[in-house]
Amino acid sequence: MKTKVVLKFSPEASNQPITHNLIAKHHLVVNILRAEIDEFGGKMVLELSGKAEDIRKGLEYLKANRVGVRPIKEGVRRDDDVCTHCGMCVSICPTKALAFDPKTGKVTFTEEKCVACGVCIDACPPRAMEILI
Amino acid sequence: MTKSFEEIRKKVADGDAVVMTAEEFKQYVKDNGVRKSAKDVDIVTTGTFGAMCSSGAYFNFGHSDPPIKMQKVWMDGIPAYTGLAAVDAYLGATELDETNNMLHGGAHVIEDLVRGKAVRLRATSYGTDCYPRKELDTYVSLKTVNQAVLFNTRNCYQNYAVATNSSARTLYTYMGKLLPEFGNATFSSAGELSPLLNDPFYRTIGIGTRIFLGGGQGFVIWEGTQFNPGVPRTPDGVPKRPAGSIAVIGDLKQMSSDFIRGLTFTKYGTSLGLGIGIPIPILDEEMAKSCAVTNDQIFTAVFDYSEPTRSRTVLREVSYSELRSGEIAIKGRQVPTSSLSSLAKARQIAEILKNRVIKGEFMIEKPIQNFALDRVFKPLDVRTEKEAT
Numbered sequence: 001m002k003t004k005v006v007l008k009f010s011p012e013a014s015n016q017p018i019t020h021n022l023i024a025k026h027h028l029v030v031n032i033l034r035a036e037i038d039e040f041g042g043k044m045v046l047e048l049s050g051k052a053e054d055i056r057k058g059l060e061y062l063k064a065n066r067v068g069v070r071p072i073k074e075g076v077r078r079d080d081d082v083c084t085h086c087g088m089c090v091s092i093c094p095t096k097a098l099a100f101d102p103k104t105g106k107v108t109f110t111e112e113k114c115v116a117c118g119v120c121i122d123a124c125p126p127r128a129m130e131i132l133i
Numbered sequence: 134m135t136k137s138f139e140e141i142r143k144k145v146a147d148g149d150a151v152v153m154t155a156e157e158f159k160q161y162v163k164d165n166g167v168r169k170s171a172k173d174v175d176i177v178t179t180g181t182f183g184a185m186c187s188s189g190a191y192f193n194f195g196h197s198d199p200p201i202k203m204q205k206v207w208m209d210g211i212p213a214y215t216g217l218a219a220v221d222a223y224l225g226a227t228e229l230d231e232t233n234n235m236l237h238g239g240a241h242v243i244e245d246l247v248r249g250k251a252v253r254l255r256a257t258s259y260g261t262d263c264y265p266r267k268e269l270d271t272y273v274s275l276k277t278v279n280q281a282v283l284f285n286t287r288n289c290y291q292n293y294a295v296a297t298n299s300s301a302r303t304l305y306t307y308m309g310k311l312l313p314e315f316g317n318a319t320f321s322s323a324g325e326l327s328p329l330l331n332d333p334f335y336r337t338i339g340i341g342t343r344i345f346l347g348g349g350q351g352f353v354i355w356e357g358t359q360f361n362p363g364v365p366r367t368p369d370g371v372p373k374r375p376a377g378s379i380a381v382i383g384d385l386k387q388m389s390s391d392f393i394r395g396l397t398f399t400k401y402g403t404s405l406g407l408g409i410g411i412p413i414p415i416l417d418e419e420m421a422k423s424c425a426v427t428n429d430q431i432f433t434a435v436f437d438y439s440e441p442t443r444s445r446t447v448l449r450e451v452s453y454s455e456l457r458s459g460e461i462a463i464k465g466r467q468v469p470t471s472s473l474s475s476l477a478k479a480r481q482i483a484e485i486l487k488n489r490v491i492k493g494e495f496m497i498e499k500p501i502q503n504f505a506l507d508r509v510f511k512p513l514d515v516r517t518e519k520e521a522t
Contacts, residue, residue: 083473084394085476086182086183086406086471086473087472087475088309088310088477090318090469090472091316091318100459105480116440123310125309125396125397126394126395126406132232
């Protein structure tokens, strides 16, 4: 099983080997899609692979250590009333979460592919994209 | 066989006109050939929706009591030009407030008005014997003003460039965000759906042509600024560079926020996202042939926007089929492409316009005057008074 999560670390939690423990103690394969740290703590976007039970325990371990856990779907949101489907975002999206469908002429947004990098936010002319993390 | 404007207008009035969108017509020509298509079809509807910077709206606000001769005007904080009579002002789409807030420029105020919102109007003046008031602070909306007229000096470019970036840093341009080292390429034309690409020599689109403008009806009132028909063309006459453009006018009160949008180009400024559709009468086989043009027969040039000059090197020519495929080759790399022009909205406009013509709600017009084909696009050089005279 695979899942993508957005983690928010407090400044204290940023000093703990939390990612190491996910791998070593919970037997998860961790793919770091995005990581950053500043004076307010850290943010990470991870793809976790492993047995469903191990993923559940791993997420519990994170919560117990005061790491905020949110599903990736809550990373970037598109306002469909604002989007004009021009397609400016398509060529800059590194994971192809934003893609052009030539049949409909519309831009599709596959939330599961999004890593919440935020590159699309300031590229969108009508400002339809919003980053939530 | 040929059909006159008058014959086609009569068919529209009688509800007998055969109307197709540009995409439907291209398929019809593929299946039936040019000759039969010219005979069977009367009107082809085109459409485009994109950033059209040379846009704005003028207003007549009515007179306050006591009245004011407005010398400076702000609409929701955005300065409007009022070097006209007392209560007339023109708000440009790319105008910004004093803080250069690019999230809310003139174009956004125009969108807000179209959405039915009230906008804060501030005006100052020096006061005259006939207009004694010196300050005014109030709210206006499309319901309160006398005239609200979209009046654009250059829209609907016939073809446009492709932008890319060879430099080591991200560029923020009017062609959008250009990633370093040929990270992407952006283009801005509706291609085969675009009005002027279906009438490459402006036979049916000229001064007086009735158009779909921002959801309502408007007119072509002049050639657009920078009108440049003499660019290189394909053997079929389709321009391979930005060529013609149109100046347009229409009642803002008829328009819809589906087709009028404030846009922000980060670190560049604001622009107006605008939808335009033009019906093209199929007068003869030549018109049918021009309206049959498809994306693989329309070409444009790729330019490196990191070159800070008005005459950038052409990296290559590329067709709109290639651009629409999602990537193009530039200097041996596969570069992802993005459109700044909405294909979905272009199609929607062509479809709405088709239905309006079929229902008799939208009449085609013969141009009062055609555009001059000898216009050239001159550069601006730093010159002496004598050299300019």
